[in-house]
Amino acid sequence: MSVLDIRDLQTHFFTDDGVVKAVDGVSFSLDAGEVLGLVGESGSGKSVTGFSILRLVDPPGRVVGGEILFHGQDLAQLSNREMRSLRGNRIAMIFQDPMMTLNPVLRIETQMVEAVRAHERISHAAARDRAITTLAKVGIPSPAERLAAYPHQFSGGMRQRVAIAIALLNGPELIVADEPTTALDVTIQSQILAEVQELARETGTALIWITHDLAVVAGLADKISVMYAGRIVESGPTDQVLAAPQHPYTAGLLGSIPGHGRRGERLTQIPGMAPSMSRLPAGCAFAPRCDLASEMCRSTAPMVTETGAGQGYRCHHPNAAQKVAT
Incomplete structure (x- = not known):
């Protein structure tokens, strides 16, 4: 059985401008000791996905559908008291700003x-x-x-190392890390990444690492x-x-x-901006920014297609997408 199994998770925010579908049918699973990279631009819904798992979404947002199965138990059905007994114990979160974890006066x-x-x-x-042992583990x-x-x-x-140590204190089976190294310099970032991995x-801890950086x-x-x-829009083994x-x-x-392309070439730029989550276009949400978009893309949202090798995607033109990458 997986440590975490997310099935068709839906988290919506009910605002004066309409319903914002911040998380709209997200599904994935995670085994013990496995690391999942949840990647996307700001506003893509990745952080809300992490907060939804720990039931930390504040009004006007709420989880409106799907299942969050932790060792087969649906976290969405637990009482607030039951969730508090899990948070920081069997499930932990590392926030982007360590001061969200640490009390400045203690x-x-x-x-x-x-x-x-x-x-x-x-x-x-x-x-x-x-506490001493755990601080030593994270390089303090x-x-x-x-x-x-x-x-x-x-x-x-x-x-940030202290915040990570606090997350590790009780030997959690699952850690959700929400861009915990974004504000750090490259040297410290690489050290923390190596230590966390x-x-x-x-420890066999399952880890969700939320980031905008592939x-x-x-x-x-x-x-x-x-x-x-x-x-x-795409998932599968990292390599x-x-x-x-x-x-x-x-x-x-x-x-x-x-450094991804050939030497001397300009970096690829994704044109435009991410759409407003309250006013998503018809069809594929990425179509307005995609050079490969056809009329089918603009009118019909693609369903998930499996490659048969553990990789899945939502795209009407997957072969052309590979050419873009090269």
Whole structure:
């Protein structure tokens, strides 16, 4: 049985301008120790997907359909109290801004010890020892001494490491990481990516890594799901999707990565902007920005097509999409 099985997830926001279908029929599964890269531009629905899994979507948004199966149990059907017992314990989230996790007026020791004792009957000393061990795992030097520090006394990279450590404290079976390295410099980012990947393999934790950058997940994720306008437009094993993208949006994201094309060539630019989620065009949502779009694309939304090798896509012209990538 999969650790996580998302089936036709739908999360809508009910606004004065109409219903915004932020997540519209998203499906994927994740096994123990597996890393999924959830990729897309800002506003594609990837972060809302992560918040929906942990039931953290605030009004006027709510999950209106689908199943969120965690070890076969539908999280959408649990009470608020049952969800609180899971969050930070068996399921954890790493936010883009570590200060969403860390309380600026409490020492790191207080925050980490409370995170352990909220879910487990354990002494303060034992919880402190676990905090020290976990800080060491994520590369915090002199972890016992740093427990006495406040969040503002850490650099941005160190604060994010502490946030990751808090997520790992209780040995969760699933972690949702929402662009946790976006604000960090490249050197720190690569260190954290390597550490997170190693920790996932060592502990068997399933990981969803949400990002806008395909280059980040290329060396991290076992499989990729590319989101656009609230839907997954392509998914499959990482190497397979990157080598032979079936959707022109995936090809466009790849073409915009420095070093992906031939030396001296200009980077590919995806024309236009992502559509308003409250006013999506008829047919394929990517059609207005796609050089390959036909009348069929503008009038008929493509269904999911499976390649037979674990790769799926929503596109009427998949063969042409591969040519775009090359």
